[in-house]
Amino acid sequence: MQSYQKNTPSSPALRHTLSDLPRAAIEGKSLLLSLPLLRNAASGDGHPVLVVPGFGGGDGSTLFLRKWLTTQNFNAKAWDCGRNIAGERLGSIADALAFRQQMTAKLQARVEEIYAEHGRKLSLVGWSLGGLYVAQVAQQSPELIRQVITLGTPHGDPRGTAAWSLLQRVYRGKMTDPDLELGLAAWRTGDTSPRAVPTTIIYSESDGLVHPREARLPEAAGANHIQISASHCGLTINPRIYWLIANRLAQAEDQEDPLCKATKPWWL
Template sequence: MTLPGYGGGDGSMAALRYWLKRWGYQAEPWLLGRNLPADRISQMEHMHEFQSLMLDRIQQRVDTLYENSGNRPVSLVGWSLGGIYANAMAQREPEKIRRVISLGTPYGDPRGTAAWAFLKRLHRSTTPDHEQNTDQWISLNAGPREVPTSVIYSPVDGIVSPSIARLEGENIENIPVKSSHLGFAWNPSVLATVASILARPN
């Protein structure tokens, strides 16, 4: 199942699913509309609430795919914020998730992304950066994991720096590629890397 980035919908990852299907994979959209909150996000607490809501909805979609496949675990491919969801879902339901693949995901302090200032202006946030509580965001991605996790990141991402796009620990691998942040779901080298990871036996 593909999980789009902030503001994106299933169409943003259609090319990735197209090629995965051509290569023999059952590539499923998340069917949850745009990855966008209904209200303004002026503080990190609002983002945490939005993430919690989305994770509950993703849980229902994962449950459906898991049951329809005869209780076969689901692989999750998440782009940017979608990778945060995928990682959290794997820690919540490890028996239902086969593998996590993230693309340009800001696992570290989101204030280290070029998108931070843009989103602050977009949502008209007046909360100073030093008063933003990012602990929950970071802790959501920390800790041991049972599910194999492949972190695909780019040194030339342009939005998410490599310093916050990598994870460390058991069952984690970090794979560098050359791609812009907006090009992850179309970049041929990224598509080939995702396909090769999915082909691995568990």
């Protein structure tokens, strides 16, 4: 059987990985300076927007984004499912899949709760691994979801992430080729299917954790892809992304169009 190790996709550039946190700090400062300009970003119609954190993060990691969305008249919601982290160490791709399904089920229940409370479709924003959850829930229950936005999400081969490289080092020798073949196929199931709701993929050419090739969906999926330059850790505190998210979420339901780049302010 052919070894997957020989075809392992490229991980993010080392310089991007090592500089990811310092760049995120700069992006956070830029956000504070940009807040007066961001007042001119698109405003919402009050529909609920559920924001899901990345791996290891909790609602605190998306707090600033949610507060800002609220000021723009979006009804921002925390995912309220605790930290997005496994209770036990992940020793294989099968373990990672089981964890992903567990968290997706929690998100599904949260979506149904918010829908029942407001009687309106939700928009979902998912950061990194959280983007896989929101994409799956939207495919499962499009009648509940208005649109989806993912930020630096590894939609493709998980081996194109710095996290995968670390996992391989820690659990060296515990993932056999058959495990990888079956696990990776399951991980990507449905990725080529047309999106059931309007979907925007925001990804970075300089992401320190997810290679930009793996942050995209295939063309057949029909998603709207927007490439920017940002750190992975700063995806929820980057002023450019705030403007882009507002632009996407403010679109009238069932009238979503691809982003018109001519509408970008000069500072983007």
